[in-house]
Amino acid sequence: MNPELALPSLYKASSVPPALAPDFGSSLRRRPTLDTRRSSTISTVQIERIVSEERADTNTYGVSELREGFFDALFLKPPKGPQDDLKDRFEATLPEGWKEKSPLRPRILTKKQWDRLRGIVVELMTTREGVRLLKTFTAFFTAYALCLVPSVHNWLGNYSYIMAVSTILNHPARSFGSQIDGAVLTIVGTGAGLGWGIVGLLLSTSTIAARAGFGGILALFLALFMTTMGWMRSFFLRFYQCVLCAGIAIMCMTLAETNDHSVEWSKVRSYGISWVLGQAIALAVNCLIWPDAGARPLAITFHDFFGITKNALEIPSPRDNGRQRRLAQSYVDLSQAHRDLRLDLTITRFRPDDVEDLRNLMQGVIRALLSMDTETYLVHDTSQTKSAGVIINMPEAPGVNTADFGLSNEESVADLEDVSTMVLHALSKPLREVLDSILEGLDRSDAALMDLSGYRKYIGPPMDISADVGAIQIHLNSTLSALNDAEITVFQSNKLTSRTMQAADIVQLFLFVRHTREAADAVQSLLDKVEDMQQMSGWPRLNFPSYSFWKAIHRANRQTRHDRGGITAGSYHFTFVQIADLLESIKSKEHKPTRTRANTPEPEDGSEGESMPYPIDSHPQTEDPDKADEDGVGRKIWRILRHLQGFEGRYALKVCIVTSLLSVPSYLDGREWWDRYHVWWAVAASWIMIHPRVGGNVQDLFTRSFCAILGAIWAGAAQAAGKGNPYVTGVFSAIFMIPMLYRFVQSSHPRSGLIGCLSFTVVSLSLHNRPEGDSAVTFTIAMGLCFFVGTAVPILVNWVLWPFVARHELRSAMSSMIFFMSIIYRNVVAKYVYFEEGKEPTALDIQKSEQLEGHIREGFLRIRQLLELTRHEIRLRAPFDPLPYSALADACERFFDYLIAVRQAALFYNPGYIRDNPVASEKLLGYRRDAVAAILGNLYILAGALRSQRKVPRYLPNAGAARRKLLLRTIEIEDEIAAQAERIGSFNTRWSDIHSFSFNESLTGCIAQLEELEELAKLIVGEQGFDDDLKEDAVDQLRNNPP
The missing domain is CATH 1.20.58 (Methane Monooxygenase Hydroxylase; Chain G, domain 1)
Known part of the structure; x- marks a missing residue:
């Protein structure tokens, strides 16, 4: 995008006479006249509504203090907190998901499910969603029917059902380009898993000593591979399908049919060819039935x-x-x-x-x-x-x-x-x-x-x-x-x-x-x-992928994002990381105050400003390249180790723990039952269901476990009803898989649908092709338990190790957003309001500001999505109250809206015109410093209190009183230099007056929203008074030494 396009072109050459069209290149530098004195007076009227004269003009009894070059705060008695009558206003800020009645009430749940069912039927019959379901089921049923044919099964081998699994994991209900991309990734991932498994098997059988440690070598190969795949799955979202299929393939190679301590090449052939055939079927269906370009x-x-x-x-x-x-x-x-x-x-x-x-x-x-x-x-x-x-x-x-x-x-x-x-x-x-x-x-x-x-x-x-x-x-x-x-x-x-x-x-x-x-x-x-x-x-033309490679590896297409699940949590983390990266690039010039008194302390050398506290530790902070070059290899090693401490490393550790512990029985003696009942699918199911971000709540545990067990039971019922008849089995598969495929491919609960599809497919085809003499009931129960364990264990592990708790993430997100507001406020004031001569905001600055504002908008959207997630979490102490958090997010967003209005108005009305007079500018420096620092200080305090769950101090620097002092002092200085002011054209003068009002009103609005932020933060984390610690000590003393 051309940076010149970002300039505010409020007039077109065709819509305003050239003589009256203002020069916006110079309007960014033009100072308004001293007619703006009335704007300052109106601003004092607006600020009086927030800070009355009686509150601001407190009696100091002749005591004053001059903090040379430092923030001089004003502390006033805080207003009363929100009352109960504000509950309706708070409820108006709730997301749509919270405005509905509790979905867990039986009557509401039944009615909602019935309405949803009717809506699904209408949607499938009248929209393209029905076509997508038809394509998915056609590909699956084609592969499933081929697996029921004895000749096809005999040719493919014992793992012929992988062909049907392949059509599920990369189903054809996606665009043509996504289908090709998925086919390539899944085949490459399957090849990588099979290849690594072959290497492990060859190495474990290469010598007599290696055969003695056969199980240990395979366990090591599996642990190393799964740890790497886990890290890639969480970091490189683009390769999700690749690493998922690679994990399933290596589990088949290292955990299934390894009793002979040799490489079963027939297993490799059966698995590999079945997977490729499944992808061919899915690609053919995608291209032939209503293709999506x-x-x-x-x-x-x-x-x-x-x-x-x-x-x-x-x-x-x-x-x-x-x-x-x-x-x-x-x-x-x-x-x-x-x-x-x-x-x-x-x-x-x-x-x-x-x-x-x-x-x-x-x-x-x-x-x-x-x-x-x-x-x-x-x-x-x-x-x-x-x-x-x-x-x-x-x-x-x-x-x-x-x-x-x-x-x-x-x-x-x-x-x-x-x-x-x-x-x-x-x-x-x-x-x-x-x-x-x-x-x-x-x-x-x-x-x-x-x-x-x-x-x-x-x-x-x-x-x-x-x-x-x-x-x-x-x-x-x-x-x-x-x-x-x-x-x-x-x-x-x-x-x-x-x-x-x-x-x-x-x-x-x-x-x-x-x-x-x-x-x-x-x-x-x-x-x-x-x-x-x-x-x-x-x-129409063919467009090849053109997104930046280093950005594309962290992105996935629309359908892959849906199938992966946990969209809200993943989007929230990625959005806030992007905002933090953008804000980290905003560097402020360090101000060292001039000493005018001998006892004024000098700033410490080498002191640095605050760095961006990343709300999500998925990416390291941006380092200074010069410092990185100075430290050399040691610093690079430190950065790698620090990066491994992020959530990607924690997720890889969880994957390693879950898969290694569940696979232990496969390396022990007397494990015939392991191969007979295909128990390795418990490990594979756990790998499929463990999510990098969201572990799942109690509702997810019951829903997914129910779907896994239901799939196994339905497979057993199909076998019992038809006595192994393939036609009966096919009819049962159609009845079960159509709604389950819809749940996986098109509903908002893909993971429960996925485990249901896999459970039925694997159990039913394994039952159909099981050796004679094995009990169908025992086989069904054993495999059903496998999928139940593989479904439940990841959720339980995620509850114990680094759990994702939406309400905790919500509080952390609000803390980060308030801190972001402080950085944006500082940037707006520095670049658009009190900029230095010759450093006016450029078109590129405006473009970057608009880009940042867009990401902030997305951040508020993710916060509201997090707030909806809290409704599904069970809290033991008391029900979670979303009202303060929703009102806090709404107040923060309105604060952000006022900041945007300040930036836009400052482009046409520059309040720093007194800067032309060095004496006047010097007189206002301290007042401006206090007005800006009061807002920044409060935002820093609120952000820290929310992040650490500490109480907010009762008395905070009063931003309204500081701004009132600035405005009154500005009026005095305007009166002093009014006679020296030059006048400009009437047209520009009028618009300067208008934007001066908008500018001052927006700054006053920021202060009003800041006070609301303070009150709401106190509702969430509490208020800290002067004597709270003394009261707690007195209570402890009475308990220890009762009278």
Whole structure:
């Protein structure tokens, strides 16, 4: 993406006269005039609502302290915490999954399951989901039927059922490119497992001494291989299918039929050929039955984006958390769809580079919509607005009145009502036309892209919507020109004076116009790109994987992510690691204060700022290359060892422990039962079911175990009903496997479906081909126990060793997010507010900030998903209360929204204009330092309290009081240098006033949200008072020495 595209282009050459279009290259450096004094006064009015004058102006009794160059905090009496009447507001912040009634109630559970069953039937009969299930079952049943044919079984050998297992693990319900990718990976993984097993068997039988330690050598080979596979499975997500199949293959080689202490080459042939045949069947079904070239998921994502954005433009409408969350979800889905397109082989008319541009432009539209306030009456009809009356919000605070602005109360109300009415009459109609043009432009872009994808007939929009984007571009330009003309007319009106620009309602009207223009410009850029793609469209082309290799190895395609399970936990960890990596690249310049007194301590040499506390230790911190070169080999060894301590190493250790302990009976004497009942599948099932992130809760334990046992019982019932008749067995397999394959391939519970499919397939085919004389009942019970043990043991081990507890991860995630907010706040203040001369924010800085903001949006999405996971966890002490955590996440997200508003407003209104006067800048330095440090200090304290589960101190530095001192001091300095101020053009002056209001209001909003964060954090971890330790000591003393 060209960095120049990231500059805020709020005016187009075609929509505003060149003489009136501001130079945004210089607007980033232009200082507003001293007319902004009234903005500072309004800011003090806003801050008074948070910190009253009585609270801030406490009596110091003549005692003062000057901390030269250091943070000077103000401590005020904290407000009362949230009351019970706030419960409704907290509940409004809950994710959708928590708003439903408890799903474990029998009546609700029964009704929910029945409704879900009916929905599944309708979905399978009317959508493409039925085609995916048909393809999966066709491939499985073809392989399963071949395994029932005696001649095929005799030719393939005892492991012919691996052919059916192969079609399950790499089923054809995926795109063509994903199917080829899976076939290659599974065959390579199977070959690696068989090859390593052969090496182990040859080595263990090479000499007499090796034969004496036959079992020990095989155990060592298995442990080393499984530890490596476990580490790769957790670190290289791309190779999930490869390492999974490699683990199953080596278990077959080292644990099955090893009594003769020799290499059974027939076993290698049977296993290998059966696996390759299974992949051939799955690939053939994928290509012959309604093949998916890979463009459909991308088209669905684009179509969903247009639907969500059109719903978000329903204005006026009340502010809705669901609207913001749907936009954030669409933002994440666009990135994921683009990544999936580049990961696999696809056949589509969309070129990957065009899709990348579309993703960036669509995300730009989402960013613009997230900034819009839908609660506005500017788009109402003028007649309705006039009849309803205009309500003006006058600033009300102790010690502030309208006389401060040169107006009496009666004059102010009358003037502001007239101005507001004038603005409504002038801007309402052109603004409504711009919004209508945006909606029509989105509809036509949707139609054009769906036509290009070839799926418009199946997913929409209706055919009566035109795909001509050229005409709507012209109309959108004309409506923007009309809006600009109306805006200029308003600015040139005599009624709109500097005194009337103080009203919050009037400023909000102009801000809404500015945000609407930003959305229009974003949609206009999207229309330009869609028109270019229409002109260059041709035949579908073959797109080879083009994603960066070093990024691709940590990613997987859509269906593999689903089959692997644990999407929420894995996405949460990866997202937060990405955010931490991005924030680690933000380096702040260390400030060493100048000493003016002899007793001021010097900063310690070599002191470093805080480093990024990684919330997830899956990746080491980014090190300074210079320091790494200085330490050489020792530092590299240290980094490797430190990396092995991450969750990948812990997971590899768990895999080694589980597989090694379960395989111990295979190396002991008298193990005929092990081979007779194929008990090695207990080890293989444990390897399949143990997840790198999520171990599973009690519900998962019962569900998966039930599916494993049910599959074995159904296999035994099929054998008993037909006396081994293959036709009866085939009918039983169809009845059982259709719903179980759906559960594995398409439901949100893939692992229980997978173990059910494997249990039935292996048990039924092993029963069918078992040696004569073996009891079918005993065989079924033994193999059912194998799959039950292989299913239950990984869950129990994950409960004991480094368990994944969603509520603990949620608290850690909130701690990390609050710390991220402190880094972002520091970056915004340093780069966009109080930057030094010659270091103005560049287009590249804005682009990086927008990229970071997108990842933060995704982080809040993952937090809400974690919150939903907590509902399924059993807590022994008391039920988990999600309200404080949900409210804390919502407050943190609103804090983040205010930070974005500060950054955007600072591009047009730079509050550091006093920097031009060195004396004034020096006078404000300490006040600015205290205002910024109060917010940063509180965020650091809250993040640390949540991470360590320590109580929050009762008295924290008051950010509102620090900002109030800064604003009052700023007003004094403005008065001192007002006579020396230069004036600039009227048009830019008006917009500077408007953005100064937005800038100051957003900073005040940050302080309000910070106070809410403090209150909610105290609800979660408690409040620490001055005498709490003394009280605890007194209680302990009384207990030890009773009176």
